[in-house]
Amino acid sequence: MxxxxxxxxxxxxxxxxxxxxxxxxxxxxxxxxxxxxxxxxxxxxxxxxxxxxxxxxxxxxxxxxxxxxxxxxxxxxxxxxxxxxxxxxxxxxxxxxxxxxxxxxxxxxxxxxxxxxxxxxxxxxxxxxxxxxxxxDRDWLDNVFFPTNKKRLREAQKKLLSGLEELTVPVLHRCTGIYVWADFRKFLTSQTSEAEIELWKRFIAEKLYITPGKAFQCCEPGWFRLTTSLPDDMLQACLEKLKKVLQ
Ligand SMILES: Cc1ncc(COP(=O)(O)O)c(C=O)c1O
Known part of the structure; x- marks a missing residue:
């Protein structure tokens, strides 16, 4: 307060x-x-x-x-x-x-x-x-839609988190099922906003749109927000693109 x-x-x-x-x-x-x-x-x-x-x-x-x-x-x-x-x-x-x-x-x-x-x-x-x-349709919402939605979000989040772990990318894991913050600082050429944008452009070149922390006024360059609410095949494709950029 x-x-x-x-x-x-x-x-x-x-x-x-x-x-x-x-x-x-x-x-x-x-x-x-x-x-x-x-x-x-x-x-x-x-x-x-x-x-x-x-x-x-x-x-x-x-x-x-x-x-x-x-x-x-x-x-x-x-x-x-x-x-x-x-x-x-x-x-x-x-x-x-x-x-x-x-x-x-x-x-x-x-x-x-x-x-x-x-x-x-x-x-x-x-x-x-x-x-x-x-x-x-409260019955359908409570018993079908929301449980299914949460199950899918949970599975997608789990997949993304384990994919990032494999790539040795640390994450900030918060409570909404929609996105996670990933720490790409060690992949920057220098700890600056310019290097963050450089990395972002490399993601974009692979058609991988993830949001740089700068867009949210994050003061430490190198953090990106990733949306987890994707179907399994798209999530898999994103992880492969991430791997390609980070190698
Ligand atoms: C916290 C929050 N509130 C409201 C909105 C507005 O959503 P929309 O304009 O799609 O209804 C957004 C969209 O990103 C949001 O993040």
Whole structure:
């Protein structure tokens, strides 16, 4: 909390009017999850300073083997009218092409403003109907879709982790099943951002798109984020390309 208090204070001294705290849980890009205690502390901090809190839980149903607490499960919120929840189909359903997201808020002003904006960004009728059919089938979602999705994510993650281990690439293994961070520092020609980009271009030349840490403001050159949510044959092909570049 001290960091948040200090950040807020620093912002005030620079004349910045801070209005909201955005929490991404599970976090992007690391994949960490907020404990219920930490979440409550953040909500308490925001409430003390009359800040809105926007909770982006877009990865919430893709957490593997860790306890995840959604803000939606809290019976008591310090400031319900300033607490807003967002989620979408892009990650947990792998349906980013549908362009569907949702907001839950008890704040009528926010709802009014968003409703007006949403008028210009409406989902088509057929899209809404399809999503409605998908989300109302709770039995299929709970007993078929999510268990299968998690099983596949777990298998893909295991395969990627063991492939990276074979290539002696250390990893930072966090809780979302969607990506892992891999440490390619020892493969850089020098410990600089330029060398990271050089390595990235070598991956690209092999048609292997993995994201360099620099794209996420990572301060140590050589870290890359790899997406694990791929079918087995594509994952295998990626590992072979990685091997070719790193040899
Ligand atoms: C944390 C987070 N929230 C929201 C989004 C938005 O997803 P989309 O615009 O595909 O719905 C993304 C996409 O990368 C994300 O990582």
């Amino acid at each position: 001290q960091m948040l208090e200090e950040g807020l204070e620093k912002g005030k001294q620079q004349g910045i009017r801070v209005k909201a705290l955005i929490l991404i849980n599970p976090q992007n890009p690391l994949g960490d999850i907020y404990s219920p205690h930490l979440l409550q502390e953040c909500l308490g901090f925001a409430s003390r300073h009359s800040l809105h809190v926007i909770l982006d839980e877009i990865y919430m149903l893709s957490v593997l083997d860790w306890d995840f607490t959604s803000v939606l499960s809290f019976h008591h919120l310090p400031d319900p009218s300033r607490t807003h929840f967002i989620w979408g189909l892009s990650k947990d359903f792998g349906m980013n092409g549908m362009r569907v997201g949702l907001l839950y808020t008890e704040n009528k002003h926010v709802l009014n403003a968003i409703t007006r904006l949403a008028f210009f960004h409406q989902c088509s009728g057929p899209t809404q109907y399809m999503i409605y059919q998908l989300l109302r």
